[in-house]
Amino acid sequence: MNIIICGSEGQLGKSIPIFNNNKYNIITLNKNELDITDIKKIKFLFNKYNPDIVINTAAYTNVEKAEEEFQKAYDVNCSGVKNLALNCYLHDCILIHFSTDYVFDGLKDYPYDERDLPNPISQYAKSKLQGENEIIDSKCKHLIIRIGWLYSHFNKENFLNKMISLSKTSKELNIISDQKGVPTSSLELSRNLIKIIEKLKNNNDFHSNIYHFSQNGKVISFYEFANFIFDFMKLKNYKIPLIQPILSRNYSKKSIRPLFSALDNSKLSKAFDLEIEKWEISLTKILNLIFTKK
Numbered sequence: 256m257n258i259i260i261c262g263s264e265g266q267l268g269k270s271i272p273i274f275n276n277n278k279y280n281i282i283t284l285n286k287n288e289l290d291i292t293d294i295k296k297i298k299f300l301f302n303k304y305n306p307d308i309v310i311n312t313a314a315y316t317n318v319e320k321a322e323e324e325f326q327k328a329y330d331v332n333c334s335g336v337k338n339l340a341l342n343c344y345l346h347d348c349i350l351i352h353f354s355t356d357y358v359f360d361g362l363k364d365y366p367y368d369e370r371d372l373p374n375p376i377s378q379y380a381k382s383k384l385q386g387e388n389e390i391i392d393s394k395c396k397h398l399i400i401r402i403g404w405l406y407s408h409f410n411k412e413n414f415l416n417k418m419i420s421l422s423k424t425s426k427e428l429n430i431i432s433d434q435k436g437v438p439t440s441s442l443e444l445s446r447n448l449i450k451i452i453e454k455l456k457n458n459n460d461f462h463s464n465i466y467h468f469s470q471n472g473k474v475i476s477f478y479e480f481a482n483f484i485f486d487f488m489k490l491k492n493y494k495i496p497l498i499q500p501i502l503s504r505n506y507s508k509k510s511i512r513p514l515f516s517a518l519d520n521s522k523l524s525k526a527f528d529l530e531i532e533k534w535e536i537s538l539t540k541i542l543n544l545i546f547t548k549k
Contacts, residue, residue, distance in 0.1 A: 256280065256456060259306040261289055261339065262313030266410035267353065270445040271310065279452070282306070286313065291335030301342045308452065309343055311336065311352045314383070318357070318511060321379035328382040336386035340393035349396045349455065351448070356403030356436060356467075358384045361513020366474070368519040369465050377511035387465070398451070399465045400523070403516050404480075406538075407441035408545050414438075414477065415538075418484045419545065425496045432478035432500035436516045437469050440537035444468055451527045466526070467518035472533035474517040476500075483535070487542045 256279045262268045263283035272281050282304050289300055291313050314332055315321065321328040336352060343350040357380040358373035375381045390397050406413040411420070415438075421428055447468070455461065475483075478500045485495040503510055520531060 256307045256452075257282065257304055258308045258310060258452070259284060259289075259300070259304055261291055261309065261311045262286065263288075265312050265314075266405065266407035266413060266441045267312040267444065269409045270407060270441040271312075271448060273442070274446050274449045278449070289313075291339055292330050294338045297338050297342050301346050306346065306348050308349045308351060308455070309339060310448075311339055311350065314353070315379070318377055318379045321377065321382065322509075322511060325378040325382070328379055329385070332379075332382035333385040333389060337389035337393065340390045340395045340397070343397070344393050344395035347396070349398065349461065350390060351398045351400065351451075352386070352390055354387050354399055354401045354465075355380060355383045356401055356469075356516035356518050357513060358387070358401065359513055359516060361434075361515045363515055366469070366517040366519040367467065369467060369522055376513060379511075391463075395463075396461055397463045401465070401467050401518060402439050402444060403469065403518055404436045404438045405441055405444070406438055406541070408541050409441070414480060415484060415541070418481050419488070422485065422488065422493070422495055427497045427499065428481070429501040429506070430478040430481045430498050431503055431506055432476045433502050434512055434514055434516075435474050435476050437472065437474055437518070438480055438534045438538055439468065439470055440532075440534070440541055442541065443470060443532050443537040447527075447529050447531060450529060454527050464526075466523040467520055468523055469518035469520040469531075470534040470537060471520070471531050472535055474515075483538060484542065487539065488546070491546050493546070 258279050259282045264285040315328040358375050359367050360374040406415040
């Protein structure tokens with residue numbers, strides 16, 4: 256089975272091959288090797304590799320900058336995704352695409368499931384939702400998997416690594432306490448993704464669908480997320496800053512992130528017989544990885 260990973264330099268793109276164990280022929284393509292906005296390059300590489308599955312981890316992900324650079328966000332998250340979907344349709348292969356919890360407006364107070372209607376409040380989220388719609392409209396075989404609060408030991412721009420970096424230079428930090436969700440380890444997501452692919456390989460009755468991937472465990476705020484990280488660091492005798500809770504409205508005048516974006520994973524877990532770790536376990540594993548290296 257040939258599997259193309261688009262966006263192989265991102266944290267999820269780096270994580271997926273770790274769990275492959277030579278089961279599948281994975282072709283990793285970074286942005287220089289495959290810019291998904293380049294339709295000619297996509298056609299060339301699809302003909303070259305003849306993929307059975309295309310995993311799209313390429314995305315424009317800067318929520319704040321997307322408000323000003325909305326055309327860049329749409330070029331990647333919408334037009335680029337459309338290019339992939341149309342070529343997956345032509346090659347009769349499956350597109351596994353990752354979307355975001357931010358397609359919801361955050362007005363609920365319990366986890367969103369796939370029956371909830373999206374209502375994005377940011378340009379970033381609108382571009383991701385439009386990308387979902389382009390996939391559905393293309394009629395290609397697809398799994399759209401919404402995720403939230405993704406982190407890893409790879410990417411310096413995720414919340415975990417930002418907190419670790421800031422702890423070296425800041426004595427005090429203000430952390431938002433009223434935005435709530437569930438942290439998602441790129442390693443735990445990738446481990447389960449390989450299980451999903453294994454099920455797809457052995458299932459001739461494929462049905463396109465939208466799913467939510469979320470780790471088990473309680474819903475937390477970014478403030479609680481930071482507390483967990485710094486509590487671990489304190490146990491390892493690292494210097495940590497004092498952290499203070501702050502409300503979103505006091506952090507930014509414009510609210511473009513939903514206050515609640517936890518996802519319900521029951522549909523995905525049942526469909527693919529997954530046993531997803533609690534986020535506390537996965538986060539501790541990655542923290543051990545990071546601080547074992549130091």
